[in-house]
Amino acid sequence: MKYHKVWSKSRRELFLACPRWWIIRYGINQGNWDRSTSKKWHSMSDIRPYWDLMLRSCKQTIFERLEDLQMNVEWSQLYTERRIRENLTNKLSQQQKIMSIHEIVGTKNAIDDNLELNNVNVENLLKNAIKRIDALWNTDIIQALTNRYHKQWMVFERTEYGSVNGIDLYCGPDIAVKMQNHWHLIRIDMQGKKDSCFEEEEAMAMVSWIRGKYNLPILANKFVIRIIAWRYGFWNQHRFNSSEQKLTQSTHLIESDINQMQIMLSKLGDDNSMSQIPLAKKTSTCRKCALRESCPGGSNLSSGIMQQSVLELAELS
Numbered sequence: 001m002k003y004h005k006v007w008s009k010s011r012r013e014l015f016l017a018c019p020r021w022w023i024i025r026y027g028i029n030q031g032n033w034d035r036s037t038s039k040k041w042h043s044m045s046d047i048r049p050y051w052d053l054m055l056r057s058c059k060q061t062i063f064e065r066l067e068d069l070q071m072n073v074e075w076s077q078l079y080t081e082r083r084i085r086e087n088l089t090n091k092l093s094q095q096q097k098i099m100s101i102h103e104i105v106g107t108k109n110a111i112d113d114n115l116e117l118n119n120v121n122v123e124n125l126l127k128n129a130i131k132r133i134d135a136l137w138n139t140d141i142i143q144a145l146t147n148r149y150h151k152q153w154m155v156f157e158r159t160e161y162g163s164v165n166g167i168d169l170y171c172g173p174d175i176a177v178k179m180q181n182h183w184h185l186i187r188i189d190m191q192g193k194k195d196s197c198f199e200e201e202e203a204m205a206m207v208s209w210i211r212g213k214y215n216l217p218i219l220a221n222k223f224v225i226r227i228i229a230w231r232y233g234f235w236n237q238h239r240f241n242s243s244e245q246k247l248t249q250s251t252h253l254i255e256s257d258i259n260q261m262q263i264m265l266s267k268l269g270d271d272n273s274m275s276q277i278p279l280a281k282k283t284s285t286c287r288k289c290a291l292r293e294s295c296p297g298g299s300n301l302s303s304g305i306m307q308q309s310v311l312e313l314a315e316l317s
């Protein structure tokens, strides 16, 4: 079975956190799976805790506000709060629609309980989102944009793909700003994890995605990478210069990921058995996953991993 070569930071993160969840989310439609099972699992794999929906709504609102800023339309505080409320409400109701399908197949209550969807205070989520947006608008880079300090800048929603060596890349920057002779590629990371040792290589994928597009330079050293990540209650900023050497390292990382993903998909075998697909590395991943009911690691990850090893050995013997 061939994996359609697609790379993004979120796919990589999910693949590393739990290959089983990754297969169901991104690999399941690529093989000869039973259609009704694959549809149900696939839709369950995108059900998220409300916290994650808040982060997505927050990012969407930031994009909308930046796009309006480009058109010289500035938002009031009241309007910002209204937009974040509307975006979150839409996301919640879209998820409710998916959940109502699961009501029919009898998994909704289990998902509710597992993800604790009933115990969420939406007003607290909104407060959190507003705090993030307000703080972002006070950062030097957004202040420079609102004060019209930079003449050339662009906002990108990450729906457009780029490509490198036959791999589709979904990893554009959120904002690109021209400062003197360089283009600064900015990623806004809503839930910045502790520094990953591959943070630079992952971020350099933005250069592969953008260079040569929109009349931007081809040369890697014409770009500067800036990550604005929410960590420990603040927006932390991190920047580094781009170079051809870093770009090559980044491409190697992407190719190696795709290779690992293809190997993982081939472990499904012809009968689509998941017995050789590893489970999550941490229980915290399972706490956010709506597939727990159907997963050997769903209620107890360590015993699920043991059960999986026994199955794997039985299949190999």
Ligand code: SF4
Pocket: 018, 020, 021, 279, 280, 285, 286, 287, 289, 290, 291, 292, 295, 296, 297, 298
């Ligand atoms: S319950 Fe845990 S191990 Fe199972 S698919 Fe979800 S994250 Fe992976």
